[in-house]
Amino acid sequence: MRVASRTVFDFVRPNGTTAPVETELLYQSEDPYAVTMRFHAGGAVATWIMGRDLLIEGMTKPAGLGDVRLRPHASRTLVLELISDRHVTVFRLPTGTLRKFLDASYRLVPPGAENFDADAFLDTVLR
Numbered sequence: 184m185r186v187a188s189r190t191v192f193d194f195v196r197p198n199g200t201t202a203p204v205e206t207e208l209l210y211q212s213e214d215p216y217a218v219t220m221r222f223h224a225g226g227a228v229a230t231w232i233m234g235r236d237l238l239i240e241g242m243t244k245p246a247g248l249g250d251v252r253l254r255p256h257a258s259r260t261l262v263l264e265l266i267s268d269r270h271v272t273v274f275r276l277p278t279g280t281l282r283k284f285l286d287a288s289y290r291l292v293p294p295g296a297e298n299f300d301a302d303a304f305l306d307t308v309l310r
Contacts, residue, residue: 186210186287190280192263194224195273204274208281210235210288215297218288231265239285242278 240246241253
């Protein structure tokens with residue numbers, strides 16, 4: 184079972200201007216700790232996988248120490264930073280959009296009810 188949503192995040196350019204980027208959010212009960220985000224821009228798709236707990240924490244305080252960071256920016260806006268070897272990509276997104284998506288994921292798999300079958304996952308990946 185899964186929760187999926189399409190939305191638009193604002194890509195923040197280095198000069199501070201923004202551009203809309205179509206974004207897909209995906210949560211699957213088979214991988215209950217992860218959220219996948221797919222960013223569509225210029226005919227390309229960039230996929231990032233991040234922890235659901237990091238996203239919920241980042242809605243109220245800065246979260247993430249590695250390549251994914253999320254923090255509140257204003258009362259209704261969050262800042263998402265995706266850090267690779269060559270770039271730091273920054274997005275602004277509405278808090279309510281992420282809240283609605285995460286609420287739906289928690290209805291599917293409540294906090295504390297996550298169950299991850301590592302053997303089944305490895306069987307799928309290693310085929």
